[in-house]
Amino acid sequence: MRALVRSPFVTALAGGAIVAVALLALGVAGRERTTTTVIEQARVAGGLAGTAADQRWMMSAHEVYERDAPGVVYVHADPRTGSATTGTGFVIDRDGHLLTNSHVVGDARTVKIRFGEDRTVVARVLGRDVSSDLALLKVDPDAVDLHPLTLGDSSDCRVGDPVIAIGNPYGLERTLTTGVVSALQRQLRAPNGFTIQHVIQTDTPIGAGNSGGPLIDAGGRVVGITSQIAADGSSGTTDISFAIPINTVKDRLTELKETGGVVHPYIGISAITLDDRLASLRLPVKRGVLVQSVHPGGPAAAAGVSGGTIESQVEGEAVLLGGDVITALDGRTVRSMGQLTRAIADRKPGDEIKLGILRNGESLQLVITLGKAPGEAPADDETP
Structure with a gap:
């Protein structure tokens, strides 16, 4: 079982609402x-x-x-990298497909599946979506009595x-x-x-x-x-x-x-939500998303989005000032990082979005073509 420490959809969410660093796709x-x-x-x-x-x-x-317990299985994986892991999975159809978490199987190509106490079979890892922590497994449907949920x-x-x-x-x-x-x-x-x-x-x-x-x-x-x-x-x-x-x-x-995988949309920024905790910074707007950094080679970088350059402190946490403030997406007001990340997640790679931004007191619109998220969230050394 993975232990949750923090969370947002993009690169790191440090300290409450202040640093919800966003790559727009993330952990x-x-x-x-x-x-x-x-x-x-x-x-x-x-x-x-x-x-x-x-x-x-x-x-x-x-x-x-x-009704459902017969379709729940014990999963044992020996990844090619890392130590052996165990977890749970469950049957979803009579063709032998099962679901579990990606972090349970790691990079293993096959895993052992135990149906109750008396039947163990080998399952092939048919697909992984690490960005959603999902893995699809497949067993021989003739090798075991399947009870789909x-x-x-x-x-x-x-x-x-x-x-x-x-x-x-x-x-x-x-x-x-x-x-x-x-x-x-x-x-x-x-x-x-x-x-x-x-x-x-x-x-x-x-x-x-x-x-x-x-x-x-x-x-x-x-x-x-x-x-x-x-x-x-x-x-x-x-x-x-x-x-x-x-x-x-x-x-x-x-x-x-x-x-065998899933392609996710990607914008390539790290950013934080503007809220009351940042009021002391006296920014030109009270609500929106303040860009902290722009990842080189990403869609946002290609469109000319600017990150912060001036280091500041808010309640003991570092914040970069001077970057663009995202205030709208496709004409709809953006008030938080969560709202922005959810909107991006509902798009597809190749889709165009229009970001309304505030830069040095001037309102601008930038058109961004969403890219394909990389296999790992890029490291962001500029992010506080």
Whole structure:
């Protein structure tokens, strides 16, 4: 289980809202920690849309477990670089496709999959999207009895909805834990430094070994893939865990199957949100995104976006002044880094965007052709 330290979609989010450094596609190195997994058998109540039709699909935690646990597997990988890793995966169809996290399989070409206690088979790593921390696996469908899980619609998730995780925390196979959706639209850092959007936050207890397992709603449908836990450097349990939304997975499945990877849009800047904490800097605008640096050779550099050159300090954190302030994208007001990164993430490489910027008190518009994100988030030595 990856430990979440911080987060935004672009190069580093240091210190609250001040340095949400953005490459527009990004991650931070996680620090490993453990959590205590609590096994529960609570009734899954509430949630869904509340209609009569929805109520017919309400299931108890036990019913969800009986239906879905046979499709949850134990994953053991021996990457070509790094040490062996273990985690969770789950079956998505009768053709032998399974999903897990990219950080579970690393750069391994094949992994061992255990179905329960009595059947282990070899799976091929069919595709990876490291920027979304996803991996698609394939087993011989004739070699094992497959029990595909139903993929739901993560856009239907609401704060307070009950959810269930089934996984292998600390090697304890097919452990069930329950909780609720705690928040939506979070951001996570992927293993390669880029940012994952639209993440589901939950208080469902998950621990080392849960990574790659399903987060399931009260109808027994997968709404996310458990991926990271919050970490504050102390020991003990955490009430904050995160799951990649299943709609993100579904958007990438075809590309993973056909090409073995996913191409993401890229702008190539590091920037921070202008907010009340920066009021002391007396900038010409109160809201927007202040560019810290522009990555050489990237789309923003080609379009003439300017980064900061003057070092300053805000509440003990370094901030570069003098760069462009992004105030709009395609005519829509931009007030925060999160808003900008989400807008970029919804585009494709090759798309043109118009950035409204403020430079030395003058309003300008720059047209940028989005590029393809590199395999790793570029190092940004200029970023504080």
